[in-house]
Amino acid sequence: MDIIISQDFFPKIGGAHLWLYEVYRRWPSKVNLLTTEYASYSDEASQQHDFDKLDHGSLEIIRGLTAIEIINLFDWRCLNQFYNNAKKISRLKKSKSIIFLHSLRAFPEGFLGLLFKKMHPNKSRLITYAHGEEILIAQTSRQIRLMTKLVYSGSDLVIANSNNTKNLVLDLCPTAKVICIHPGVNAAEFIQSDHDILAYRSKWEWSSDKLIVSTIARMEERKNHAMVIRAIGELKNEGIAVNYICGGDGQEKNNLIRIVNEMGLQQLVHFTGAVTDQEKKLIYGATDIYAMPSIQVGPMIEGFGIVFLEAAAAGKPSICGNIGGQSEAVRDGETGLVVDGSSLFDVHQAVKILVHDADMRVRMGRKGKEWAVEHDWSKIAERTYMAINNLQSSYEQIPQTISGSMGGQK
Numbered sequence: 001m002d003i004i005i006s007q008d009f010f011p012k013i014g015g016a017h018l019w020l021y022e023v024y025r026r027w028p029s030k031v032n033l034l035t036t037e038y039a040s041y042s043d044e045a046s047q048q049h050d051f052d053k054l055d056h057g058s059l060e061i062i063r064g065l066t067a068i069e070i071i072n073l074f075d076w077r078c079l080n081q082f083y084n085n086a087k088k089i090s091r092l093k094k095s096k097s098i099i100f101l102h103s104l105r106a107f108p109e110g111f112l113g114l115l116f117k118k119m120h121p122n123k124s125r126l127i128t129y130a131h132g133e134e135i136l137i138a139q140t141s142r143q144i145r146l147m148t149k150l151v152y153s154g155s156d157l158v159i160a161n162s163n164n165t166k167n168l169v170l171d172l173c174p175t176a177k178v179i180c181i182h183p184g185v186n187a188a189e190f191i192q193s194d195h196d197i198l199a200y201r202s203k204w205e206w207s208s209d210k211l212i213v214s215t216i217a218r219m220e221e222r223k224n225h226a227m228v229i230r231a232i233g234e235l236k237n238e239g240i241a242v243n244y245i246c247g248g249d250g251q252e253k254n255n256l257i258r259i260v261n262e263m264g265l266q267q268l269v270h271f272t273g274a275v276t277d278q279e280k281k282l283i284y285g286a287t288d289i290y291a292m293p294s295i296q297v298g299p300m301i302e303g304f305g306i307v308f309l310e311a312a313a314a315g316k317p318s319i320c321g322n323i324g325g326q327s328e329a330v331r332d333g334e335t336g337l338v339v340d341g342s343s344l345f346d347v348h349q350a351v352k353i354l355v356h357d358a359d360m361r362v363r364m365g366r367k368g369k370e371w372a373v374e375h376d377w378s379k380i381a382e383r384t385y386m387a388i389n390n391l392q393s394s395y396e397q398i399p400q401t402i403s404g405s406m407g408g409q410k
Contacts, residue, residue: 001097002031003089004059005113006104007067009035011047015306016104016131019161019183024102025057026381031102032092037063064088068108073143082108086116099124100388103151105134107144110151117154125391128155132165132303132324135172140299145172152176156391159384161304162325179387182328183306184380187372190313192285200282204243204270211242211355214287216280216307219250222297224321224341226252226259231291231348233263235355242355244269247283284314288361289354293321293341305329308336309375312368317361319350335368 004024009017024031038044052061066085072078089112093099101116101124103109110128117124128151138148152158152173159181160166166180198208206212213232217223225246232244246256246269253271260269275283284290290311294302301324308318308329320326321341332338337353339346354361 001093002027002029002100002102003092004031004033004102004104005065005089005109006033006035007065007109009033009061010051011038011044015183015304016129018306020102020104020129021056021059022184022186022377023381023384025059026378027058027385029058030060031058033059033061034065034089034092035061035063036065036067062092068112071108071111071144071147073147082112082115085112086119089116090120093123100391101126103128105129105131106138106148106151107134110155111147114151114154125156126151126154127157127159127388127391128152130158130160130165130169130178132161132168133300135165135168136299136301138172149173152178157388159387162328164325164328165303181380181383181387182375183304183309184375184377185306185309185313185372187313187369187376190281190284190310190372192281192314196282197285200279200286206243206286211289212245212287213242213289213291213351214245214247214283215290215292216245216247216275216283216310217292218248219246219252219256220297220300221252222294222300222302223252224293224295225256227293227295227341227344227347228291228351229256229259229263229265229269230344231351232268233265234344234348235352236265236268240352240355241268242351245272245283245287246270247272247275247280249274280310281314284311284316287311287314287316289319289351290316290336291319291347291351292326293319293339293347293350294323294326295321295341296323302326309372312336313372315365315369317354317364317368319347319354331367331371335364335371 004020038048066081068081101113103113106128113126117126138145149172152169153175158169158176158178160169160178161183163180166178169176169178215225215228232242235242303325305326308320311318312335318330318336320330320338322338327338330336330338337350339350
């Protein structure tokens with residue numbers, strides 16, 4: 001029996017949630033996903049209701065988890081929340097089979113999974129996902145660092161989103177059983193028709209030969225939109241007019257608008273606000289270069305970067321930073337360029353090179369499509385299932401392989 005523990009989930013979304021969703025909806029047997037209820041937030045209640053009604057493949061979403069907002073093991077209320085959540089997991093058990101717990105991250109989900117495993121030592125196995133930034137966040141608190149180390153030590157398997165994240169896990173817990181499986185992309189969904197791309201460009205009054213750079217991401221400091229804007233400004237000073245789409249929203253938006261106004265780039269930089277899945281795909285299609293040269297801000301890093309695979313699937317070269325695991329999502333010189341995101345010179349030069357070299361853009365776009373197909377979610381689900389099967393085969397009979405059931409689901 002498989003149970004995912006995810007304190008937050010759709011309609012709130014991040015790359016970590018998407019990773020688990022795309023993998024486990026393809027699972028060859030039913031998977032219970034235990035998460036929290038958002039109904040107390042009126043603006044999200046309807047979104048949650050609409051999402052939960054959709055077909056989620058093998059996933060059955062159960063909104064019965066109590067959110068643990070403050071982690072303090074010296075507070076009996078926190079301990080009581082962990083204990084009560086562990087009992088909720090127990091109530092999902094309907095057979096004598098081993099329970100495989102799949103935790104979104106080390107804390108609080110992984111610690112909850114570890115508590116359940118201690119309560120049922122012979123009847124449960126724990127798989128914990130690692131994304132990178134949560135490990136660095138753990139270093140800022142002695143208590144959370146200890147919790148994280150205990151979770152990794154007690155997990156039967158840790159699945160890291162990049163080799164960089166894998167090394168962070170091992171630095172914290174050398175005994176962890178950790179493997180790297182990169183997240184993926186629905187490769188075929190990012191191929192847009194020329195008609196739709198031209199229609200989207202016309203919305204902004206851009207001709208077919210207008211060069212477009214884009215970033216589609218939450219607007220937060222580490223995503224480094226600001227450096228791309230400054231690079232666009234440098235190019236303008238050199239007489240090179242390149243338009244820049246900032247797709248998405250976030251806390252950094254007002255600061256980015258201020259930079260645009262100060263540099264007089266209002267005609268070149270365009271803020272879309274929140275985008276739908278379809279508009280996101282159209283932006284990639286209308287884009288010539290995708291740029292998100294992420295940097296580290298405090299403990300926050302880019303653990304991998306699914307957006308780079310999305311750009312690759314659309315046949316567009318990327319510019320990424322050299323911090324964290326993002327350089328594993330972009331093959332330097334093949335599917336894009338890896339730069340020092342803290343250097344205006346490096347970011348400016350990378351954009352300039354790709355702006356001037358159309359053949360390079362086409363070549364990288366072609367390689368990018370091949371790279372994205374290698375990371376199609378169906379293949380990532382297969383790799384994940386086989387890795388966990390190595391645990392599961394020791395305890396119970398294996399169901400049919402994922403490729404023979406839902407592995408081909410897009």
